[in-house]
Amino acid sequence: MNKILVIHGPNLDLLGQREPAVYGRVTLKEINDELGKIAKKNKVSLKIVQSNHEGEIVDLIGKSKKKFNGLLINPAAYTHTSVAIRDAISASGLLTVEVHLSNIYSREDFRQKSLISGVVKGTVLGFGLKSYILGLRALIDLI
Amino acid sequence: MNKILVIHGPNLDLLGQREPAVYGRVTLKEINDELGKIAKKNKVSLKIVQSNHEGEIVDLIGKSKKKFNGLLINPAAYTHTSVAIRDAISASGLLTVEVHLSNIYSREDFRQKSLISGVVKGTVLGFGLKSYILGLRALIDLI
């Protein structure tokens, strides 16, 4: 049975309360439930982690190499600042899909570059909750 | 029955032959067939156009307002240079999804900005043929 690691980056635990105009009203739990259903239907197992710690995310990815077949990640704020997560993904060699709730390329200047994009297979962005769903489906297909 | 306009930008007619290392071996016809199947299953009708002409694409979008419920566009090279297509999408008010076969944010500098992203609902990029499939599904759901 294929295993997929799902990582939610910083502040995503606050979804639903956090600037709903930008991020919508869906909660992280609801996202995870949706992902769980898709996983079930497709017979893959998920490990889902939310962390505000760059180092923790690096630890997780570093240890995932042999345990998982794919990585679905919303790096959130670390998208724009973390070379360490980029290097972790690249070192892990995992098939990776990057997702964003909002359209980062139409927001502030400092959000308009992704240090992560260069090391992932593909990116889905701007569809809110749906970004995750599309991203997970793509990842399952690719595996 | 909902109607979706699908636009393939410049040089996409050459898919399959064109730099397969970057764009894969799938042809435009195969992409269109896949899109057709999804449309059929979801009971939407598609109008699919490929054009190498910026002006033609602007014409098409300008006339689509009342005729279509959504737009799926791979602006290809015009992603990086066409303010006119951006303005056409924005003027049309159509719900729009942008797709790219390759990961434009990990290629040459001049490909790392999208003039289109600021006026679309969401973007799917880097998954090859799958970018179109994910994009169409997202668009159908949103409509």
Next chain:
Amino acid sequence: MNKILVIHGPNLDLLGQREPAVYGRVTLKEINDELGKIAKKNKVSLKIVQSNHEGEIVDLIGKSKKKFNGLLINPAAYTHTSVAIRDAISASGLLTVEVHLSNIYSREDFRQKSLISGVVKGTVLGFGLKSYILGLRALIDLI
């Protein structure tokens, strides 16, 4: 009798429907009617063309040299991206006035440069429909 070529650039056929907050509610037909009245009063004849095609606009200007005494142009989106239209105006040697409905220098960064300004006599911008009227009057006076 003096003859003036009037060119409306891309998406201007959508005026009235297109983002009225930015471009107002006046339609292209109404603008053309106003221009017609001024022309009549001043005994000049107008040829008015709207095109979404950069190449078509270049064709038009290239062929206008001996046929017209002046050019009134709203290059719209091509203001910011077309070296070809710039070169056409410069090659034609026509007395040219550039107009814009909105104040392009107070909008997005990519709209804050005009490739066209360097080869025209003068520019009128920000007055909506009035930009055209002022521009046409100035052009008639200059001829």
Next chain:
Amino acid sequence: MNKILVIHGPNLDLLGQREPAVYGRVTLKEINDELGKIAKKNKVSLKIVQSNHEGEIVDLIGKSKKKFNGLLINPAAYTHTSVAIRDAISASGLLTVEVHLSNIYSREDFRQKSLISGVVKGTVLGFGLKSYILGLRALIDLI
């Protein structure tokens, strides 16, 4: 009776002598006479001031709020360097038209940005004396 404040920025008192290749041979007095005729015909009264002092221009605009219905300004050199005049116009809330004798966007780099454009209704540039005439007419119409 509507009242309009006309401000000529620095060095415009030297018009006619100053680099005629760039600014033409018309003098400030001749410009003011032309403006006076248009005002008379349109039944508005003008107050015309020329000043080389940024602070004086800020003073004038600051005190004009209740006394005038519109502002016609050629900020000349201060176009490119004065945040204070920008703030004064914005604070005054006056309907403002910016004019330039020459085409500032086809001159030296440091002249190719206007700190003023962001807070005015519209701009007329490059027509010499005619820039003022067109600008005043537009302002009268708008009031």
Next chain:
Amino acid sequence: MNKILVIHGPNLDLLGQREPAVYGRVTLKEINDELGKIAKKNKVSLKIVQSNHEGEIVDLIGKSKKKFNGLLINPAAYTHTSVAIRDAISASGLLTVEVHLSNIYSREDFRQKSLISGVVKGTVLGFGLKSYILGLRALIDLI
């Protein structure tokens, strides 16, 4: 018999009349006649096209793959703005030589980059008509 496609970009139909100080007095017909003579002497056949339309140039190149052995192109204004023509050349896999009448690297800033150079075999620039002659000779030799 080898076949070469020759493409003249926008505004080159105006050669001879257009800014002779920059582009000289030779006409496009004269250039084509010269190219014809060289082709004849070297037993290659030429297809020569001039177009002001980016899309038309992309169409032409896209269809040239199996029909031609080489491409001689003066992309003119599109040199600096067309990712689409760049992609077309690269997709076609044709042996390509880029020529310019003037020395683009000693003109305005916006002309000092070529989006095309990265996908051609070599470039000849600054020699006026002679740029074409040298370019065609080089292309024939390379084939």
Next chain:
Amino acid sequence: MNKILVIHGPNLDLLGQREPAVYGRVTLKEINDELGKIAKKNKVSLKIVQSNHEGEIVDLIGKSKKKFNGLLINPAAYTHTSVAIRDAISASGLLTVEVHLSNIYSREDFRQKSLISGVVKGTVLGFGLKSYILGLRALIDLI
């Protein structure tokens, strides 16, 4: 009774020993004592935390929403690099005051931008220990 969260960013535990020429000789304990006195006098309670971990600071702010009425933060080095802390403050919706011991805008280039400033109510910088005192007083008044 109002509650205020006080966060000291990385390396502030070393105050007093760390580059006294830049940061002065006051220790973190002395700062905290001063803050305690002000709090007591104004009848607010303080929770004071020092952390070198970006993730920990994000955790803290994320959980503070309902528990605190205001946030006083010296983000120290993370001022210049942490989009995650910016997003946390913005997501928390807490009334926030940013303080800096030194005048960051007169130091190295990489310290001359604050990713935090865009989401706080106000900033106090350059007064050493006094920056905290002024900042806390301002926060208490605002609450």
Next chain:
Amino acid sequence: MNKILVIHGPNLDLLGQREPAVYGRVTLKEINDELGKIAKKNKVSLKIVQSNHEGEIVDLIGKSKKKFNGLLINPAAYTHTSVAIRDAISASGLLTVEVHLSNIYSREDFRQKSLISGVVKGTVLGFGLKSYILGLRALIDLI
């Protein structure tokens, strides 16, 4: 008795009417009254000046050296453009505190640099009227 010079830069005479969304509804007189009370309580005397003239502000600071013990300045628009005021402060050797009503680092790009910050003791910004109060208190303490 210590004496403090208070300088209000350009357009601050318009406070209360000027863009209240940005600057609040408090008037300059109310600010001055608040400053007067604090001064009285702390037994320092104030000289308060508002000027729209860069030169006048430079004159004032240049003559203040022996007459005052400190300078409280809101340079307003001159913050971003005046090297002369910067040099005056630096030449005067006066202990100086810079204040801003709004958070200049979260506004337009041209407001996001302060030429003044490099020569002052500290800065308080974003608290509206309170910026002045905190600034004056800090200055009194420092003297």
Next chain:
Amino acid sequence: MNKILVIHGPNLDLLGQREPAVYGRVTLKEINDELGKIAKKNKVSLKIVQSNHEGEIVDLIGKSKKKFNGLLINPAAYTHTSVAIRDAISASGLLTVEVHLSNIYSREDFRQKSLISGVVKGTVLGFGLKSYILGLRALIDLI
């Protein structure tokens, strides 16, 4: 008898007290005395003005055209920010020499460009008082 206008820009009245490490201990009076001696020996008359007001300097230069044969100017801080003084010099057509006490090209970045240099005959910088003496001698010779 030839007449030369000497203009000392902002803050130069403070020479001798102002940052002696950068500007030396010589006072403006001593500079003026030295200039007077040279003038006397060379039989030219001087009019010497110090002003902190950009507008005043523009006024002065604007009125100097027929009254003076040359201009010696130390624009001080306005070197880097005043397009108005640049335009005044250029409009006056006066033979102009620019001097600086310090070496502006080895100081802060914002001092490393001179808006004035483009319109003067020559520049002398870095020699302290001697910059003025060399500048005046050069100007007398050139006249």
Next chain:
Amino acid sequence: MNKILVIHGPNLDLLGQREPAVYGRVTLKEINDELGKIAKKNKVSLKIVQSNHEGEIVDLIGKSKKKFNGLLINPAAYTHTSVAIRDAISASGLLTVEVHLSNIYSREDFRQKSLISGVVKGTVLGFGLKSYILGLRALIDLI
């Protein structure tokens, strides 16, 4: 006996498996063994830590001041993004040597600046495992 702190930054625990083309096949354990041998021969003791957490590295350095005589650090990805580690080294006052396995100045743009270099004694880069050996030897000599 002298004590040296050795810090391996993020993802270095993956050495040997991680992109061997860039980082070689040597493992972290092998590096540590080599360092241990050198330490033994030179009679210094080592404390070796690997961490993926920026905050943990800051903690470690902050507490090392009195306990260690020198610091050998490979900041890995944090080289390019961590002002906090820079400040920690600078605050600690420890004699520090920076090492990199690869030649960071010949890789991606975002790797071509080191925030750390400004606060270390010296740097060794590009020699793989040997970078550590040379770095440790240099540090021992310097102590």
Next chain:
Amino acid sequence: MNKILVIHGPNLDLLGQREPAVYGRVTLKEINDELGKIAKKNKVSLKIVQSNHEGEIVDLIGKSKKKFNGLLINPAAYTHTSVAIRDAISASGLLTVEVHLSNIYSREDFRQKSLISGVVKGTVLGFGLKSYILGLRALIDLI
């Protein structure tokens, strides 16, 4: 009989051994032989020099004015760094053709500008040995 100076810049003596993937396998001697044949056929005499010394190249050009009718130069690495060679060509007034073996505009960023292009008649680049042949032929024709 016309005389042409041919200058080969730095490292060109190593042709054939030096990075054959970039520069091909042809040696400098072979290039010179080819050039000799063309010269002979066209009855011009050549003086050919290779030098690694910027100063030597400047000397040569400086002394060539009356002795030669044209200059063919491959400035190699000095293309990108030598203002002195640029000035020498410009001072000599010689009709000059610049050649490059490789396509410098599709290599590293620091190779994508030519200080030399602004002062030559034309440039041929990217054709390997053929660049020289085309360049010499063009030069002979132009003389």
Next chain:
Amino acid sequence: MNKILVIHGPNLDLLGQREPAVYGRVTLKEINDELGKIAKKNKVSLKIVQSNHEGEIVDLIGKSKKKFNGLLINPAAYTHTSVAIRDAISASGLLTVEVHLSNIYSREDFRQKSLISGVVKGTVLGFGLKSYILGLRALIDLI
């Protein structure tokens, strides 16, 4: 008797013939004669060298430390490109004056920075031959 080293940089041997519109008609010999006269009158001896070789100029300065009391240098093209000459001047510790015939700050962009200015006492520029005379006089006075 004081000794001064005078260095003329690249291409200055061509003065009189080289672009007289920019550099005037005076020859290097005439400049040297003028310098000789001033030296004689002031009882200093001169050693005058012209070189097109950066390395030779570095050699000369490196050996001048104990032999000369001052250096007068026109670095010409090396002004903009030679860190080596900058370092040589700085290493020599010689009192140095930099001169330029033309006003480098009003020419091409690449001439608008001087790597040399940061290590000289003062600079004289734009006065043609007179720049040397003023520079030598200043240097003699300073010694």
Next chain:
Amino acid sequence: MNKILVIHGPNLDLLGQREPAVYGRVTLKEINDELGKIAKKNKVSLKIVQSNHEGEIVDLIGKSKKKFNGLLINPAAYTHTSVAIRDAISASGLLTVEVHLSNIYSREDFRQKSLISGVVKGTVLGFGLKSYILGLRALIDLI
């Protein structure tokens, strides 16, 4: 017996006298003696050259290919300006180690890039004399 070429770049002959605060008091002879001892112990022979001439250094490297097994180079000022030396090293194919006495990445902006780093095996910088020793040892080991 292995042979190593050691090149000292410009101004290094002045070591010991030159800015000792930056470069220390050790002389070039002392460095060479140290290198000699290491070479002797390791049974390699050294050829040591110091040159201020970019061209000479290029000559040397160009001729070293078959004669030497490695190159140890301190390019000094040419680090930042010489594409020619970069190309020479790359053409020679020699195993190369770059050393710097000072930490170039913590000095002036123009020293913070190395044109050389991209073509060497590794770099040692900031350790003064020790940089050479570490560099030579690394080179010997690598051979």
